[in-house]
Amino acid sequence: MSAHLRYVLQLADTNLVWSHRLSEWCGHGPVLEEDIALANMGLDTLGQARLLYAHASTLENKGRSEDDFAYFRAAPEYLNFTIAELANGDYAHTMVRNLFLAMYFKLLWKAQLASSDAVLGEIAAKAVKESTYHVRHATDWVVRFGDSTPEARLRVEAALAELWRFTTEFFSIIAENAPIYAAGIGVNLRELEAQWTEEIHAVLNEATLEVPATSAFRSTGKQGVHSEALSVLLAEMQSLARAHPGAKW
């Protein structure tokens, strides 16, 4: 697999897996308006994943479709960030996770506009508007949870404590990815990290929440080494397509 293809699949898989977690809220949101908001965002991220899979298919040039990438690869072939695959918790957990991921993608897409890969630039132009809204939505809730009742604050603090350590993976450069940075396909991760950290700190500050301590833990999803949560997710997501290959609906 070329470094270029690997990079596009990392972005596609993260969006697909996160879209699935968002879709699991459908029918379970705390109020109707939020239920619809999460389904909307799930569809936004699914749409981003589809564009990226179509691009991956072109790069790979083996005739694999979007569905082939989504439904006929096993967990070790998935290259999503680990944070996207973790099982859903309470609403604060989802809002914190969406804040981290959406902020990452908002800044990534902005920087990706100038990529030497013109298709990635085009996908970025569409996706940046969606991700900007996701950040706005998640920021609003995280600030409300942090700065409201003791119960809400406890929940958002617990989510921050659990999820913070998975964000290191956003900015670590692995050997397999090195060529795409040299080729100007990927964006400058050090700059991205500085922007992300500054923006997240601003949100947590407004929410009167403490920035969690950095840990030595490193998640490894983008290298294909996942938590058990991904296998469970894929088993459900892929079951229909695998039971009825080629089915149309």
Added chain:
Amino acid sequence: MELPLWEVFVRSKQGLDHKHVGSLHAADSKQAIQMARDVYTRRQEGVSIWIVPSQAITASDPSDKDSLFDPMADKVYRHPTFYTIPPEIGHM
């Protein structure tokens, strides 16, 4: 969770006026705008949203309907239907 009720008005691309499209519950007006975006503009219905607290609206009493609106029923002279439209105007 009992949140205040808000009335939502959306202006479409073609329209100059904001039209009432429904209501929703939200903690404050900022959140109501966001929720209205998700609930009422998913199918490209609008380019602008207004939010008004439902309690700010004073409504006419349905039981006053007879005295408020029925007197207009027999005053056809208030409708501009007695003018002859010159043929070059066509349909108005």
